[in-house]
Amino acid sequence: MESDDKGLVCVTGGTGYVASWLIMRLLQQGYTVRTTLRPHSGQRDLSFLTSLPGATEKLHLFHADLNEPDSFRAAIEGCTGVFHVAHPVGNINAIPEDELAKMTVEGTLGILKVCAESKTVKRVVYTSxxxxxxxxxxxxxxxxxxxxxxxxxxxxxxxxxxxxxxxxxxxxxxxxxxxxxxxxxxxxxxxxxxxxxxxxxxxxxxxxxxxxxxxxxxxxxxxxxxxxxxxxxxxxxxxxxxxxxxxxxxxxxxxxxxxxxxxxxxx
Ligand SMILES: NC(=O)c1ccc[n+]([C@@H]2O[C@H](COP(=O)([O-])OP(=O)(O)OC[C@H]3O[C@@H](n4cnc5c(N)ncnc54)[C@H](OP(=O)(O)O)[C@@H]3O)[C@@H](O)[C@H]2O)c1
The missing domain is CATH 3.40.50.720 (NAD(P)-binding Rossmann-like Domain)
Known part of the structure; x- marks a missing residue:
């Protein structure tokens, strides 16, 4: 594992496929990572995240949901960068398309607003x-x-x-x-x-x-x-x-x- 301390970043949606792999690589490259999980995630086995090399010291879990964009504030404030990867991907037919679009657009705009207000975030990488x-x-x-x-x-x-x-x-x-x-x-x-x-x-x-x-x-x-x-x-x-x-x-x-x-x- 690279040892340099590269600073504090946030990855949204840490339980996801892309996000969890990204977290693994960020930890490996010397970043301290905050990641957001939906509140119901507390019931899940999160060992695929918590057992990543370096996770004990450098991975911090927060709760946040795109339905409440301000819930990302605690995880984002103080970070130099945000990787916004959280997105409703599975079982999306269960939610009407306009509701889904509204939630993801408003959630993303809310996250950008929190980033701008943080004064610490220098860059946002949004996964499309x-x-x-x-x-x-x-x-x-x-x-x-x-x-x-x-x-x-x-x-x-x-x-x-x-x-x-x-x-x-x-x-x-x-x-x-x-x-x-x-x-x-x-x-x-x-x-x-x-x-x-x-x-x-x-x-x-x-x-x-x-x-x-x-x-x-x-x-x-x-x-x-x-x-x-x-x-x-x-x-x-x-x-x-x-x-x-x-x-x-x-x-x-x-x-x-x-x-x-x-x-x-x-x-
Ligand atoms: N995988 C691919 O092949 C692929 C290819 C191209 C682009 N992408 C893009 O990459 C992004 C992530 O995809 P993925 O494959 O990693 O998806 P994924 O495994 O389904 O992960 C999605 C993540 O978003 C979270 N999420 C869903 N709804 C949320 C909400 N309302 N509030 C907060 N978090 C929420 C999920 O949390 P829960 O675990 O609680 O549901 C999960 O952590 C998407 O934008 C997708 O379009 C993926």
Whole structure:
């Protein structure tokens, strides 16, 4: 573990996939981290956070909910940076879309207001999604930080359709990219972090060849699924700023499949 004390930062939504990995890397790189959990999290097993190397001394847990933006104040005040990663991701169909949008927009604006009032926060890194750039009636070969999805284009596609032409990146590269833009004094605006794209049929060929012991839907069985072919998400801005991707798509799938095997999801 790096020993330098890099100061105090806040990561919202510490129980999440991206946030927990980011916390692990921040602790490893010498940051002291405050993270926010929803109040009901007290009932959960949080050992995946509390047992991280360095967590005993340098990880501090706070309660906060996007429905009450001011609840983030205690965790944010005194920090030099905030990584806002908390977002309702799972089971979102249980909440009407307009309510969900209102909660996340007002929650995010409230967090920005707390950051501005803190006088200590120098930079906020907000985690978004490829969904903000790839969905459009207009076919674009490549999208970058100047592109915005058409707001009316999303709908009720099946999960398989969403996989048509999915941009991919290893979660560890995502965590490193967060820290890179936080630490880069010239960082500004949006950054895409994507390290490759596979179509659904390419994915079938790739996975079948690599994992012959796992049942993967065949190319033939997928041929009638008509998704929309999404554009390539360009990470040129991130790479030009000095960021280096560490992992290939092989690493992404090796890690994911190994993890699924360990958890018993596949044998
Ligand atoms: N995972 C990916 O492949 C991926 C790819 C691209 C972009 N992203 C973006 O990364 C962000 C995080 O995604 P993720 O995959 O890490 O999601 P996740 O594992 O579901 O984590 C979401 C986090 O947000 C918290 N949260 C949900 N509703 C909240 C609320 N009302 N108030 C406070 N916290 C709340 C959750 O808390 P609970 O545990 O209490 O529910 C959890 O800690 C999202 O913006 C997502 O779009 C993720």
């Amino acid at each position: 999604s490829a969904a903000t750039v790839v969905y459009s009636e207009e076919r674009r070969e490549v999208v970058d930080e100047n592109t915005w999805s058409d707001i009316d284009f999303t709908g009720n596609e099946t999960h398989y359709k969403h996989l048509e032409g999915t941009s991919m990146v290893h979660v560890d590269d995502v965590a490193s990219a967060h820290i890179h833009v936080f630490e880069n004094p010239n960082a500004k605006g949006r950054y895409i972090c994507s390290n490759g794209k596979l179509s659904l049929t390419e994915l079938s060929v790739f996975l079948s060849a690599k994992y012959p012991d796992i049942v993967i839907p065949t190319v033939d069985s997928l041929k009638d699924i008509k998704g929309f072919s999404k554009s390539i998400c360009s990470s040129k801005k991130l790479v030009d700023s000095g960021f280096k991707f560490k992992y290939s798509l092989d690493d992404v799938f090796d890690g994911a499949i190994q993890s699924c095997k360990e958890k018993g999801f596949i044998s």
